Amino acid sequence: MKHLVLTVIGDDRPGLVSTLADVVAAHGGNWERSQLARLEGKFAGIVAVGVPDDQSDDLLAAARSLDDLEVSVHSAGASSGDETATHLTIGVLGNDRPGIVRELSTVLGSHGLNIESITTDTREAPMAGGMLFEANFDVTVPSGTDLVAVRGELERLAAELLVDVGIDETA
Numbered sequence: 001m002k003h004l005v006l007t008v009i010g011d012d013r014p015g016l017v018s019t020l021a022d023v024v025a026a027h028g029g030n031w032e033r034s035q036l037a038r039l040e041g042k043f044a045g046i047v048a049v050g051v052p053d054d055q056s057d058d059l060l061a062a063a064r065s066l067d068d069l070e071v072s073v074h075s076a077g078a079s080s081g082d083e084t085a086t087h088l089t090i091g092v093l094g095n096d097r098p099g100i101v102r103e104l105s106t107v108l109g110s111h112g113l114n115i116e117s118i119t120t121d122t123r124e125a126p127m128a129g130g131m132l133f134e135a136n137f138d139v140t141v142p143s144g145t146d147l148v149a150v151r152g153e154l155e156r157l158a159a160e161l162l163v164d165v166g167i168d169e170t171a
Contacts, residue, residue, distance in 0.1 A: 003076035027059035094163025
């Protein structure tokens with residue numbers, strides 16, 4: 001089996017996922033993992049598939065020929081999971097302003113933390129006016145990382161940005 005990562009984007013409409021799933025199935029492929037979402041009228045995502053070696057080229061051609069969906073195909077990389085790593089979930093909520101993701105991701109990266117996933121959203125602030133920014137980061141912390149220093153720097157940054165930060169550690 002060949003493992004591929006498909007990135008997809010198209011104008012949102014009913015049936016996009018079904019269309020792509022049909023192409024994968026028609027070529028003996030297995031839809032293994034995905035993250036898909038609708039944003040700003042577009043439907044976009046990442047899909048990991050396994051496909052028999054002798055069907056991979058045909059699957060690629062069929063996926064790329066879909067009219068309503070732009071598909072890019074990449075060979076899956078090797079897993080770099082650290083069995084001793086700690087995982088953190090970091091939640092952020094505060095008044096929206098440019099640069100929040102950049103500043104938070106800079107702190108995380110400077111400590112060697114890997115962002116596994118991030119979701120962000122903005123919404124109207126009830127009763128206060130303006131916009132609220134909310135983010136959730138799932139990060140992997142390599143063994144040997146000074147979590148006290150990471151927490152301290154995130155709390156310092158939260159105070160500077162005037163946002164609330166919640167940090168939960170999981171095994």
